Structure formats: structure tokens, C-alpha cells
Amino acid sequence: MASKTDLTAVNTIRALAVDTVGKANSGHPGAPMGMAPVAHILWSRHLNYSSKNSKWFNRDRFVLSNGHACALQYVMLHLAGYKVSMDDLKSFRQVDSITPGHPEVGVTDGIEVTTGPLGQGISNAVGLAIAQAHMGAVFNKEGFPLVTNHTYAFMGDGCLQEGVSGEACSLAGHLKLSNLIAIYDDNKITIDGDTAVSFTENVEQRYKSYGWNVLHVENGDDDFEAIDAAITEAKKNTNGPTMINLKTKIGYGSLKAGSHDVHGAPLKKDDIAQMKTKFGFNPEETFAVPQEVTDLYAKIGDKGAKAEAEWNELFNKYKQEYPKEAAELERRIEGRLPDGWEKALPVYKIDDPAIASRKLSETVITKIVEVLPEVVVGSADLTGSNLTRWKTAEDFQHPSTGLGSYQGRYFRYGVREHAMEAICNGLAAYGGIIPLCSTFLNFVSYAAGAVRLSALSHLRVITVATHDSIGLGEDGPTHQPVETAAWLRALPNLAFWRPADGNETSAAYLTSILSPHTPSVLALSRQNLPQLENSSIEKATKGGYVVHESENADVTLVSTGSEVGLCVEAAQQLKSKGITSRVVSIPSFEVFGAQDRDYKLSVLPSGHPILSVEAYSTFGWGQLSHDHFGLKAWGASGPYAKVYEKYELTPAGIAKRAEKVVAFYKKRGQPLFSPLISALDDISE
Amino acid sequence: MASKTDLTAVNTIRALAVDTVGKANSGHPGAPMGMAPVAHILWSRHLNYSSKNSKWFNRDRFVLSNGHACALQYVMLHLAGYKVSMDDLKSFRQVDSITPGHPEVGVTDGIEVTTGPLGQGISNAVGLAIAQAHMGAVFNKEGFPLVTNHTYAFMGDGCLQEGVSGEACSLAGHLKLSNLIAIYDDNKITIDGDTAVSFTENVEQRYKSYGWNVLHVENGDDDFEAIDAAITEAKKNTNGPTMINLKTKIGYGSLKAGSHDVHGAPLKKDDIAQMKTKFGFNPEETFAVPQEVTDLYAKIGDKGAKAEAEWNELFNKYKQEYPKEAAELERRIEGRLPDGWEKALPVYKIDDPAIASRKLSETVITKIVEVLPEVVVGSADLTGSNLTRWKTAEDFQHPSTGLGSYQGRYFRYGVREHAMEAICNGLAAYGGIIPLCSTFLNFVSYAAGAVRLSALSHLRVITVATHDSIGLGEDGPTHQPVETAAWLRALPNLAFWRPADGNETSAAYLTSILSPHTPSVLALSRQNLPQLENSSIEKATKGGYVVHESENADVTLVSTGSEVGLCVEAAQQLKSKGITSRVVSIPSFEVFGAQDRDYKLSVLPSGHPILSVEAYSTFGWGQLSHDHFGLKAWGASGPYAKVYEKYELTPAGIAKRAEKVVAFYKKRGQPLFSPLISALDDISE
Numbered sequence A, B: 001m002a003s004k005t006d007l008t009a010v011n012t013i014r015a016l017a018v019d020t021v022g023k024a025n026s027g028h029p030g031a032p033m034g035m036a037p038v039a040h041i042l043w044s045r046h047l048n049y050s051s052k053n054s055k056w057f058n059r060d061r062f063v064l065s066n067g068h069a070c071a072l073q074y075v076m077l078h079l080a081g082y083k084v085s086m087d088d089l090k091s092f093r094q095v096d097s098i099t100p101g102h103p104e105v106g107v108t109d110g111i112e113v114t115t116g117p118l119g120q121g122i123s124n125a126v127g128l129a130i131a132q133a134h135m136g137a138v139f140n141k142e143g144f145p146l147v148t149n150h151t152y153a154f155m156g157d158g159c160l161q162e163g164v165s166g167e168a169c170s171l172a173g174h175l176k177l178s179n180l181i182a183i184y185d186d187n188k189i190t191i192d193g194d195t196a197v198s199f200t201e202n203v204e205q206r207y208k209s210y211g212w213n214v215l216h217v218e219n220g221d222d223d224f225e226a227i228d229a230a231i232t233e234a235k236k237n238t239n240g241p242t243m244i245n246l247k248t249k250i251g252y253g254s255l256k257a258g259s260h261d262v263h264g265a266p267l268k269k270d271d272i273a274q275m276k277t278k279f280g281f282n283p284e285e286t287f288a289v290p291q292e293v294t295d296l297y298a299k300i301g302d303k304g305a306k307a308e309a310e311w312n313e314l315f316n317k318y319k320q321e322y323p324k325e326a327a328e329l330e331r332r333i334e335g336r337l338p339d340g341w342e343k344a345l346p347v348y349k350i351d352d353p354a355i356a357s358r359k360l361s362e363t364v365i366t367k368i369v370e371v372l373p374e375v376v377v378g379s380a381d382l383t384g385s386n387l388t389r390w391k392t393a394e395d396f397q398h399p400s401t402g403l404g405s406y407q408g409r410y411f412r413y414g415v416r417e418h419a420m421e422a423i424c425n426g427l428a429a430y431g432g433i434i435p436l437c438s439t440f441l442n443f444v445s446y447a448a449g450a451v452r453l454s455a456l457s458h459l460r461v462i463t464v465a466t467h468d469s470i471g472l473g474e475d476g477p478t479h480q481p482v483e484t485a486a487w488l489r490a491l492p493n494l495a496f497w498r499p500a501d502g503n504e505t506s507a508a509y510l511t512s513i514l515s516p517h518t519p520s521v522l523a524l525s526r527q528n529l530p531q532l533e534n535s536s537i538e539k540a541t542k543g544g545y546v547v548h549e550s551e552n553a554d555v556t557l558v559s560t561g562s563e564v565g566l567c568v569e570a571a572q573q574l575k576s577k578g579i580t581s582r583v584v585s586i587p588s589f590e591v592f593g594a595q596d597r598d599y600k601l602s603v604l605p606s607g608h609p610i611l612s613v614e615a616y617s618t619f620g621w622g623q624l625s626h627d628h629f630g631l632k633a634w635g636a637s638g639p640y641a642k643v644y645e646k647y648e649l650t651p652a653g654i655a656k657r658a659e660k661v662v663a664f665y666k667k668r669g670q671p672l673f674s675p676l677i678s679a680l681d682d683i684s685e
Ligand SMILES: [Ca+2]
Pocket: A156, A157, A158, A185, A186, A187, A188, A189, A190
């Protein structure tokens, strides 16, 4: 039953959110004020959490998909006893505070995923729900419901308009994720004003079409018991996810409630005063929490701590009964990899046959899924092209489909690249899982919004991006990435790999898996690639190394992926013309960039010109090479060798340019320095 | 009534598509075979086209959203009499043919938009339909139905799974575009096999939720009359777009019909032979067209030519009655801009106040919409932040909403960035319209899939991308683009602009509008920017120029947008330390790159070091500067000036680095060459 304390708590949340935004003089008060009731009912009656240990594994996951409403989330974390102090609320949106303008995982205690870019949070929530379903299916035993948590997401109109959420929610319905409860803040307002200007679809009908349960709360402002009842019912559903359509008034309590004026700007002083007065609070006071609210949330905190203690007890019993499974669950929760797993990675010698790197990747996947049960793999409907499925794989599917089970480790994402990456962010954020996903490199761009959040959120999501260049051939320029590598290389905290042979492919996987806080994209060829004379997993893990060394070289050819082999051939042609060349492979700019200066300069030394060769835009090579050979524009449709010929990306075409470069700098006649040497080397920017 | 000729025609289409894919030994036969009936019925009975003039303005637009099925489209274009010969079909997927692996506008006569990346075509079709509705509303008069065409789109399961199509179709429903008819090839197969593995939503219900009319053809393989009836009914709808759910068998006629084996690989020889035999064709013959089919399509061609002639007659009468409107329509169809329109662009002097470039952009928009009626503008629910709406603007809305009309030139795209850009591709492809759209620069990434197609398709889509850096301040790193400029600069045939003041903003618009075959993205600041001492529209249209010149400079500071003003201040600080510096602004790398060599070298000359300054990843500056100052990682949430301070992106921080750079190269003591000078300058790659 809703009590006076509930109402006081809800109004406290509203006032705190308003004060938080007011103090910062920046932020979004409207949604926090409208969603205060559902936040309070959820956090005080349903959400299973232990605020003193925000990492408790079986906690319910809470996602604020409308991340701009984060004043609400910070207030809830504060009230619930997480490491978010009143001073933190007062530092909202200030540099180096733990309460940034949108929620960031790793910055604030209790934040599960980074949200704000609309549509991402709800899609992450689908990933979190899949993760629970999978971990539960793998580890739960009769009498040991160890992994049972729910995932709750709040979302606004913006989240629902974004395509990524449609993709993710369609898949969530297909997978019948009954552990997922999404609460839609149906306030009929977006930044442009009334949703009538652009968003008049029937959202409930759409979610029904996805196979979701749809519930409805007509008065989300005052009818606390209806909110409670809807959440209670949602938790009982076993046939799919639930969406609760919650009608609220944006900026409830403000004089401008119900208008977009309260969406993204602090309330005026007199408006705040009248609101507090109306709520029975002291209009002069800010950041006030009535004792009864403090007491209520202290009690809830105790309940959470008790729930965690009970879970620990259950887990101890599980340890007795299922010692192997318990050890494995602990290992996965802690993120420790099994000893010696990396021995599974294949090693190649120079006389091994030429193999496409997507095929090399298939071999790696087939090996590592045996030793790393935390690895789950999937494709955006390109399984047969990405070569990501191993022979014994079981699909992750609801058992009722007869197509797999929740224990399955192979994911059929459908043609939904953006949702796939956002779901993988959720899988990685949950813990105990290392997600690999795949599509063509060109279509990783469809998922740009989620990929940048993998990087910003420090999540180990590994993207297998095959058909990585004009080498895909006949599909043509609509499918040939030219600009994609530049984008991914410019993205902070993401390792873009373009392996040139078998050992480099193994190294790409090794480094990606050994980087728990960095996503990786592995660009892989459709066409066969020869094994390189000097490659090894160890060398390739440095991100760059010398494939072919020469004393007193006239030129270094530096390249990546499928063009390295062409450079090796070009070097032979150059030799016959009396030009001595070195060949360097840089499978990953980012990983190479992190090596020590001496090593890097040994790979790309001063003294002679460096020519880059890559079947992409040359944009960005200026930091590694003096001259750059690549694509000036788009690729073309045709058999791949013909396409390479069209652009002279052949041994002869490379040799021709290398000759030019050598002659040019000989003529200039002054010492040449490595482009790696910068005047700003010793300034830490 | 379906005749024997219809059946022969359908089987001819199937056989031709199979031969086309077979000859190329690459491509997708399954969907063409399954969709041959609907293609034939549409093209022979409904589609209004004049194949001898593929640019006839009132033609129906046909979009193959499942672009991988393009063998079908090329076959139809051939039969219908477009400039696609039998030899062109035989050159399918060969380098430099006009029949590439996916349809490309500008490459093949009769192709309206470039498709293949899934979900794009149907979203372009929404744009084409909006364009018709708008042009019709503006130019049609009582008794003069000049612009009345329909837009037809074919789409497969993949198109429907992609989020972009959901965004676009939700908006199409909202806008009640009854001129749009989408035909869904419901064949229950995707690359990963049966749609049961990932795509089990109720598509019809979803489209109903968007406000579409949904029709259903149970047997799309044989029931030609049902197909005809559905299209006939769809054309009668006046209350919104129509989706026809057409059940087909992928690869109809093949031994492997109904399986994903026929999706993306040529049929085997014996399979082709049995199919042709079954159809009553000579199994030995390839690329055969029975005379009755040739005759049928010749007759349809005549009908189309007659329709065009009648339209021309109508237009001639319209010219008499409405000479002004007729002249204006002709001007817009031909893409001629009104004389002197550019005089509307504001010009600034150095003592004008500092103004945010998003605000400068608002002024430009307000001025140009007066002189360029072909300019339509919209925002993805950020109107008040993007500052894209002018005071007298009318919204583009269905009149029944009371919120605007189809004559309206302001578009409320909702929070649907990807659909917005894809729709703008359709608007630009239609003709007579110059679309501007807007969001935060950070969220242009959500639309990456469509933006790359603007560039590949040579479409003049102008994206107003405000809040272009850490200068957006409090919203924090989730909203601060760091990598986006690198991506857009690496994209061929796209002009990325980052204007530094008023004249540069005017220049960015001037050049973007004067580039009919190139999309532009204008990155604009939230914060105020000072007017520069040496700027002019003319100079800025060169993409780069000297803002502050000095004889015998020790260093050039090269920068863009909001950091140019900081560099000017840094130059003053350096002067007081006895260091002479030049300041260069490069508002557009691409436009600057297209200038002649002498000019470029006058802007970034040899002789002294060049230091770049930009609040982005420094990736890509190596081609313009010797040393690079920017962001090593993500931005931060806080008041914008504090965020700039955190990264030392201040006049003092810039000056400190410039000093370092000057000292470093003095110590090296050898002539320094402009990074623009390349050994490969005279090789046309
Ligand atoms: Ca809303």
C-alpha cells in the first residue's frame, strides 16, 4: 500500500533532481520529475540490489536508457546508499566529478552501462538479459537458483524512435527474454515539443508485434499502486519480455509540467520554490532529505545486504555440491582466463598454404571456444560468410523453438548490426562473458553508435569484420569499406586489427582477449593471404613488426592485412631493379602506438623514406609514413584481382611508386627522419 | 487477366536473372526468381515510366531495397527498353560494367537510388515519396496534376530487420504518405537460413502500428491476379502508405527453391537446365527472350512514351496558365539556382560580435530559405539546439494533423538520425529539392550507413551538425565527437566543413549548395566564436587560407572551427615571447585539397614547422602538419571552458606546444618541407 512516506520519498526524489540540475545550472529535470514515482516504487519494492557491494553478481540490473535523466539515477544511487554522496550530487556535470552529464560505467558506483545516446540503453538491457539467461542456464542447478536476476530499463520516446531499439526489442521478443522489463515513460514530449509532430505510431501494438507482453499504467504520476502492480505482474511473465507503458507528466510539480520547456533546462527559482512549497518542503532548503525517507532507504539497504548474504550462503552450498561449476563460475565472475588457454591458438609456418584471414579466424574460433567457455559468438545474418560458427555449436534460442537453448553460445542476431553491437555491450557489462560478433567490415558502420560506446565504456567486445576491403570483389563499392579503418583508428580505446596472415590472426585474437577493458575490431579478408616469412604471434602482438628486413634499405614498405603480401612481392621486384626495401606490417596502429619508442623506431626508423600501402583511404597514414599509396575514392564491382589491378594495388604498382619515392628523396638529399618522431613527444597531452 | 504471355514473361525474367548470375559466376539468383512475378506485374501494368527518357520527372520511382537482387532490376530495365543491353547483362559484376554487384545511381540508366546496404532503399523510398508529396503540393494546380507519381519499393527480410527502415516507416506512417507502396518479399529465408532463427515478429502488425495499410498476397509465385489486385488496391489508398506482404518461394523454379542455398550463389548447371526445360525453354540457350515477351514490353514502352508525351502537353498548358510556376518548376527540375541567390549570404567584419557557428548557421538558413525555395530543412528532434528552424517556417505534415501541410518545408524527423539521412538521400535523388538536415555531430555517426551512400551516390545532402566538440560542455563524452571528423574526412566525395567564424559559415553553405554532386557535413559550435581578422567568404571557399600572416614566421598554427580563434590568441602570446607565427584555418580538408598546388603551398609553405590544433583525435593531420595537438582520448562533462582547460586547449597550452615545436626543429637544423609535398604528386592513383 502506498504510504505517506512513499509520497514524501517521491517528492524528495523530485526535489533532489531539481536541486541537482539547478546547482549545475545544466541538465534535464523533466524526466526525473515524471519518473520519480516509478523509480521509487521500483527501487524500494522490487529492485534486488546490495548498495554496499554494487558488483554483487545476482543483483538486478538497472539501465537508464533515457540517460539524459541521470539526475534521477544519481539521486536514487545516493538514497540507496551507493558511493554517491550529496557532494557528488552538488558536483553534477562538473569536470572530474563522478556525476557526469550522462551516466558512465566505471565512473559512478552502481552504473551498469553508459547511456545517453538514445536507444543504446534498452539495447544494452537486452544484452544484460541474454547474459542472465545464458549464465543461469549454464550454472543454475536444481535447488540452486544462483543466477536469477531481472533487468529493468527506463526508456523515453527518443529511445523508442531510434532504430537500434527496434532491432534489439524485436530480437528480445524472438528470444522470449522474460527476465527483461522495460518501462516506457510515455510523456508525449520530446525536444521538438509534442510527440504529435513526429511520433504517432502505436507503440503498444508495435511491442506486441515483437512478441512482448505489454502492460499499461494510466496514471504514472500518482497511482503508485498501479505501478507496483504492473511491475509485480511483469515479474511473473514467463513467455517473453514485458513493456510497461507508463503515462507520466514530464516535469511533474513544475509550473511548466507537461511541456518541453522542462525537458532540458533547469527550472526557474520561483518555480522550484512553488514546487517545494506544494510538496510541503521548505522552499529555502536545497538538497534536503526528510528523515523518514532516509530511514526507509536504510531499511531497504539492509534488506539488500541480507539478500546478498543469503545468496553467498547459497553459493557456499553450491560450492560443496558442485565444486567444479562453482570454481568455474567464480573464475568467470572474476574475469580470470583459464591457465594456458592461449596454447589453443594456431601457429603457422611460412610454407603453410595461403588462407583467407576470415578462414584463419574460423580456425581460431573453433579452437578457443573449446578452452574459453565464456566466449559466445554470433553474426548479423552472415554466418556462412563471416565463418564464425563452429561445427558443434548450439544456438542460443528459447528451448520452445526446438532450435537451441539458453545454454547455446551461438547467436543469430539477424540483419541487425547496430543492436548486435549494443547487445554485446550488455553481454560484456554483465560479466562472465566475452562476446564476439560479426558482420562485414563495411556494416560495422551501421553500428557506429554502439561501437563508440564499447570503447568509451571499456568493454571487451570483439567484432569479427570480414570482407574487409575491395578484396570482397563482386559485391562492389556499396560493400567495400574505404573510410572505416580511419574511423576506427581515430576512436580512442579501440584496437583495430587487420592481420596479414595466420600468426597475425592468432595475435589479434590473443591481444583482444587479453584486453579486458578495450574493444577490438578484426578486419579480415575474403581472399587468400600467404604466410609471411618473419611473422610470429609474439611479434604481431606488438601491433607492428618487420616482416622483411634489409641492411641499408632504400625504402620501407609499411602495410596491413592483405596488402602486406603484395608488398613482399613488390620488394622482390624492387630488388631486381637494384632497390633494397624493408617490409613492415602494422596489424594494429593502436597496439603498435603503445610500444616503447625504441622499439617503434626500430620498426619504422629514420634514414630512408617510408611508403604506406593499404587498399583504403590513405587518411591517417601521415603519422607513420612519408608517402601513402591507397584508394583515392571508391572501390569497384568485379572479381577481386581485377579490382586490385584497376587501382594498381599490385606488386608492380607498389614497386613503381616505391621507385618514385626513393628517387624523390635521393634528389632532396637531406637526412630523413621517421614520422614517429614528434616535437611533442615529451608533452603529455 | 493473367495470360500465357504473362507466364512466359515471368519465366523469361527468371531465366535471364539466372543466366546473368550464372555468367558472372557471382550474385544472388534466389530473390529475382521469387520476385519475378511481382516485378512483371508491376512493370507491365502499373509502373509509369518512359524508358527512352529515364529522367521524365513524373515517372513512378522504383526502388530495389533488397539491392542484392539487382539481377532482377537489370533484367527489367533491359526488357523495358532502358539503356541496359544484353551485353550489359553479360557483363554483370565485372569491372567498369554498368551492371555492378549492387545498383548504383549514376552508373545504370533507370536506377533511382543506390541500394544493397540493407534498409537503405526503403528509407530512400520514404524520401522519394515525401519529395513527390511536397513538389505536388507546391506545383500542382486545379486541373494540372503535374507531379503525381507513386514510389514503389521491393524489400526483403533484411530490409525489415534493419533499424533504419523501422525509423523511416514509422515516419512514413506519421506523414500518411499514400503515394508509397512497399512490397515485402516474405520468403522466410535469410542468409542464416530460415527466418525462424532470428526474425519471428509479426511484420504486418508492426506496419499497422506505424499507421500503414497492410495487404496480403498468399501466393506470390503463381497468383498473378492477386498481385495485380493488391497493387491496384494500394494505389487507391489515400490515408497512408501501403505494405503488401507477398509470400514467395525464394529461387522459384530451382531444385533448391525455398532454401538459403539459392540466396547468394549461382545455380548449378543441371539445375538451370531442368528449370528452363520445366519453363518450356531451350535448356541449351542462354539470355533468350521469346518474341512475345519482347513484343509485350515494346507495347508497354510505347504506352510509357505516350504517357510522357501527354504529360509534356499538360505541362505546356500549365506554362500558359501559370508561367511563373512553370518556370520555377523547370528551374528546379533542371537544378539551376536562381541568379544572385548567394547575395543572401551574410558577410561579417572583424569587429562584429563573437557568435556561435550554430547561430551563424541559423542566420544563413533564415536568409537562404527566402531565395532558395528548393531548400527544405529538418532536425532529428533537436530543432531548438540545432537552430535550424526559421520564424515563418511551416512544418511538412499531413494537413489532417493541423500542424502543417505538404507544402511545408520544415521536417520533424523525430529521434531518427539514420532514417533522416536516408530520407534526405531520397529527397535529393528525386530532384528539385536541396535537403538540409540536422543533429549533433556526434549522432551523425548513427547515420553512417546512409551518409556513406550520400557520398557514393553523389547526392547533395547537407547535414548541419551542431555541438561539434568538447565545446558542448556539460553533456559530456557520450555526446562529444572525437573520432567523427576523421571518419568524415576519410569518406570520399564528402565535404566536411568546420567553419571558424561568420564568413566561413557562409562559405560552407555557399560551397555546399554549389556542389550538386557532393554531400556536406557542417560541424558547428555551441559556443561563441570571434570573427577572424582576415576571413572572407571568398577565401574560405578555398577550404583553407591564411587568417594571420607573418613574414619569416617561426611556426604556422593550422586549425579549424572553434580552435582557430584560440590559435590567434596563442599567436599573440607567442609574439610576446619573440616567436613569430602564422595562423591558418582549414575549414574543409576536402575543398582545400582540391585547390591548385601553388595555392596550397602558399597556405602551408615549406621553411618552418606547422603545428595543428584541433579538439579532436589528431588522426589524419599528418598529411597537413608536422606536429599535432588535439585530444588523446575522450572529452569530459563540465562547463565548456573548463573542459578546454582540462586538455590545455587554451591559448597558453597552444603557445607552450608551439614553443616546443620551434625549438625542436631549430635544433634539428635542416630545411623543413611542407607536408603537402609528396613524392607521388605526379602519379595519378
Ligand atoms: Ca518523452
